[in-house]
Amino acid sequence: MRPLGVTLVGYYQILRGVIGLLFGLSVLLFTGLVTKVASVAAEGNAIERLLHGFGHAVGLIIIAFAVVHMVAGYGLLQMQNWGRLLTILFSAIGLVLVLNGLVHAHIFSVFFGVINGASIFYLAMPPTRRAFLAGETSMRMAA
Numbered sequence: 001m002r003p004l005g006v007t008l009v010g011y012y013q014i015l016r017g018v019i020g021l022l023f024g025l026s027v028l029l030f031t032g033l034v035t036k037v038a039s040v041a042a043e044g045n046a047i048e049r050l051l052h053g054f055g056h057a058v059g060l061i062i063i064a065f066a067v068v069h070m071v072a073g074y075g076l077l078q079m080q081n082w083g084r085l086l087t088i089l090f091s092a093i094g095l096v097l098v099l100n101g102l103v104h105a106h107i108f109s110v111f112f113g114v115i116n117g118a119s120i121f122y123l124a125m126p127p128t129r130r131a132f133l134a135g136e137t138s139m140r141m142a143a
Contacts, residue, residue, distance in 0.1 A: 002077070002079055002131075003128065003131060005122050005128065006076055006077075006079070006123075006128065006131070009073075009076055009087060009119050009123065010073045010074075010076035010077040010083075010087075011073065011077075012073070012115065012119070013069050013070070013072050013073030013076060013087055013090075014069070014070050014073035014077075015073075016066075016073075017066045017067065017069035017070030017071075017073060018066070019066075020065060020066030020069060021063055021066040021067070021070075023062055023066075024059045024061075024062035024063035024066055025059070025063065027058055027059035027062060028055070028056060028060075028063075030055075031051070031055025031056060031059060032052070032055075034051060034055065035051045035052040035055065065090075068090065069090060071083075071086070072086040072087045072090060073087070075087075079131070079132060081132045081133060084123050084128075084129075084132050087119060087123060088119075088120055088123050088124060091116040091117075091119045091120045091123075092116070092120060094112065094116045095113055095116040095117060095120070098112050098113045098116070099113075101113075
């Protein structure tokens with residue numbers, strides 16, 4: 001039986017991945033528009049190629065991270081320990097990324113910082129950890 005907290009964190013990771021995927025796709029979409037405007041303003045090809053390459057790289061990196069978030073959420077919902085560890089890792093990275101906003105008390109940074117911190121705390125608690133490891137032990141015994 002999956003604990004309610006694991007279900008909530010799993011769906012949060014999937015939602016985070018979907019939002020990241022949409023953001024990454026919008027970066028890829030608008031990169032083409034921005035490069036065309038920049039090439040007209042600069043009357044040259046070098047800036048267009050530079051912005052186009054940089055925009056595509058950033059968009060693809062955002063999409064890759066979004067897919068990993070969705071995979072981590074799926075792993076949590078399946079009670080896989082690798083999903084728990086991946087979620088802890090990416091929540092810690094997310095917490096580090098919002099530290100600047102936390103210092104300045106931006107409301108969204110505080111909100112996402114609290115969610116990331118609560119996710120890390122909950123998934124690292126011994127009862128939650130045991131729930132994930134119990135699933136692994138029963139699978140090993142069946143094999």
